[in-house]
Amino acid sequence: MESQSNENVRDGEQLYREREDAGNRHRAQQAEELTAWIAAEQRRSRERRASYFTPVYTDLASYASSIERLRREFAAMLGFPLNELYIEGKEPVSPGKVEAAYDLIAEDALGTIYRVTLPVMEGLHAYGLFFRPPGDGPFPLVIAQHGGQGTPEMTAGFFGSVNYNDMTRRILRRGVAVFAPQLLLWEAERFGPSFDRKQIDVQLKQLGGSLTALEVLKIRRSLDALLRRPDIDAQRVGMVGLSYGGFYTLFAAALDTRISVAVSSCFVNDRFAYGRSDWTWTGAGHRFLDAEVCGLICPRPLYIEGGAQDALFTVDGFVEESRRAGSHYERLAIPERFRAVVFDGGHEFNPQEEPLDFLFHHL
Numbered sequence: 001m002e003s004q005s006n007e008n009v010r011d012g013e014q015l016y017r018e019r020e021d022a023g024n025r026h027r028a029q030q031a032e033e034l035t036a037w038i039a040a041e042q043r044r045s046r047e048r049r050a051s052y053f054t055p056v057y058t059d060l061a062s063y064a065s066s067i068e069r070l071r072r073e074f075a076a077m078l079g080f081p082l083n084e085l086y087i088e089g090k091e092p093v094s095p096g097k098v099e100a101a102y103d104l105i106a107e108d109a110l111g112t113i114y115r116v117t118l119p120v121m122e123g124l125h126a127y128g129l130f131f132r133p134p135g136d137g138p139f140p141l142v143i144a145q146h147g148g149q150g151t152p153e154m155t156a157g158f159f160g161s162v163n164y165n166d167m168t169r170r171i172l173r174r175g176v177a178v179f180a181p182q183l184l185l186w187e188a189e190r191f192g193p194s195f196d197r198k199q200i201d202v203q204l205k206q207l208g209g210s211l212t213a214l215e216v217l218k219i220r221r222s223l224d225a226l227l228r229r230p231d232i233d234a235q236r237v238g239m240v241g242l243s244y245g246g247f248y249t250l251f252a253a254a255l256d257t258r259i260s261v262a263v264s265s266c267f268v269n270d271r272f273a274y275g276r277s278d279w280t281w282t283g284a285g286h287r288f289l290d291a292e293v294c295g296l297i298c299p300r301p302l303y304i305e306g307g308a309q310d311a312l313f314t315v316d317g318f319v320e321e322s323r324r325a326g327s328h329y330e331r332l333a334i335p336e337r338f339r340a341v342v343f344d345g346g347h348e349f350n351p352q353e354e355p356l357d358f359l360f361h362h363l
Contacts, residue, residue, distance in 0.1 A: 042272050045285040053292045057331040060299050071296055074288055075255060077281045080209035081121065081217050082255065100225040102130065110172050116179070118218075118225045126218040128152050128181040130226070131172045137231035139177040140238070140363050143219065143252075143259070144168040147243030147266075149187040152180035155242075163348035164242060170353075171240065174360055179226055183215050185244055201278045211278050212251060219252045227258070234258070238363045240356075242266055242349045243312075246304075247279065254296035261301040261362040263355045266347050268294070268304045268325065268340075270317035294325035301337040301362035302329075303355050307345040315342055337362070 056066040075086035102114040111133040118126040129152040133139060144167055146155045153159065156168040172178050188194035201211040227234040238261045241249035246267030253262040271279065271289045294302060304325065306318035322340035329338035339358055343350045 042285065048286040049289065049292060052287050053295060055295065055328070057328075060332060060334070063299060063328075063332055067296055067298075070292075071255065074293070074296060075213075077284065077288065078210050078213040078216070078251075079205065079281075080207065080213060082213045083208075085217070085220075086255070110169060116222075118222050120218050120221045124214075124218075126181060126222050128179055128222065129156065129168075131156070131168065131178040131180070132231065133172060133175050133177060135175075137177075138233040139175070139231060140236035141177045141179060141226060141232050141234075142171050142237070142359070142363070143223075143239040143241075143249075144171055144178050144180045145219075145239065145241030145245030145248050146180065146183070146185065147241070147245045148185050150242075150245070151186050151191050152182050155180050155245075163346070165349050165351045167240065167242065167349045170356060171359075174356065176360075176363070177226075177232060179222060181219060181222055183218070183244070183248065184211065198277050210281065212248075215248065216252050216255055219248065220256050223256065223258060236260065236363050238262065238359050240265070240349075240359065243347065250290070250293050250297070253300070253302075254293045257300070259300070261303075261359055262297055263303045263305075263359050265305050265349045265355065266307055266310060266313065268306070268318055268321050269313045270321055273317055274313055290321050291324035291327075295328045298328040299332055299334055299337060301358070303339045303341070303358040305341040305343055305350055305355060307347055307350075308342050309344075309346045312347045318342065 053070065055070070056062040072086045075082040100116055100118040102116050104112065105115055106113045111131055114130040114132070116128055116130045118128075120126050144152075144155050146152060146164070150164070152168070154162060155164045157164070157166045161167070168178050168180050184195060184197055184200065186192050197211065204210050204214060223237065226232055227237070237259050239249045239253055239259045240263040241247070242265045244267075246264035249262050249264045250267065253259040268290045272285070294304070302325075304322055306313065306315050308315055319340075319342065326335070326338050326340055329335050341350070341354060343352060343354070345351065349355075
């Protein structure tokens with residue numbers, strides 16, 4: 001017997017009793033086995049991803065053609081509404097002929113600033129800030145994506161740039177137009193109503209979609225509207241983002257080839273070590289983790305970075321995953337189109353000019 005019994009007499013019955021921790025070693029074994037089993041499956045998943053993500057590296061055209069199937073499967077994994085767009089070849093429910101609404105809010109030394117509301121689907125709109133530099137254009141366009149707890153206004157330094165280091169206006173100073181979208185990530189009460197992002201993602205996944213799929217569509221719809229402007233050069237589009245913004249930069253660029261160059265700051269890492277529910281889909285570990293998403297951006301230029309003192313994501317995970325991401329560019333003999341940098345900083349957009357120099361060199 002595992003412990004001494006303590007007879008309990010009740011209504012003439014003699015019932016077995018024991019200490020409450022008597023079965024604990026079995027439960028500990030259950031937990032230890034499960035942890036070890038998952039770790040082993042995660043190690044095996046690398047081989048599965050390698051056998052699944054197999055583009056043709058013969059030349060750039062062959063590579064670009066071969067990843068179209070993978071791009072469709074990536075969209076299918078994220079779910080509605082992107083699956084309709086990429087799998088069935090039809091646009092999700094159209095918002096009709098409603099045009100983007102531009103509300104002029106300021107003119108300053110760097111140009112003109114608008115708050116913009118853009119139609120996405122029936123009953124859904126995107127919101128962001130649009131910065132237009134002085135002159136006639138057409139201007140290149142860069143999407144500047146905020147991270148968790150952030151807003152477009154914050155990336156522009158309207159009231160303190162925090163860890164964005166004036167990201168949006170540093171781009172604007174280069175003489176390009178900037179669109180800074182708002183995603184469902186703002187700090188509640190300070191910037192708007194409270195919300196349960198995890199629960200909203202669960203609700204959308206129950207309906208065959210995901211919050212990521214919807215927000216990537218919002219970015220795509222915003223591009224649809226902005227690239228129709230005569231003062232925007234539709235052939236020169238980039239995207240930059242920090243943290244969650246780095247996540248959306250990768251995913252939007254992987255799915256929308258109009259984004260010709262991408263800069264992702266403080267996101268790429270070991271996704272098994274840093275997984276969140278809204279970064280996770282069934283079977284993703286066998287098909288698409290960060291290096292494979294980078295492979296869907298290739299052969300377009302891609303810059304990724306991590307802070308050496310990042311308190312949220314360890315730099316070791318960034319270095320290892322970026323090595324795998326860079327292998328796509330190396331095998332195509334275009335290493336100049338990829339750069340992975342560990343900079344001297346924390347969880348912030350690099351205050352040095354290297355990421356923006358890369359962006360504008362390729363833009």
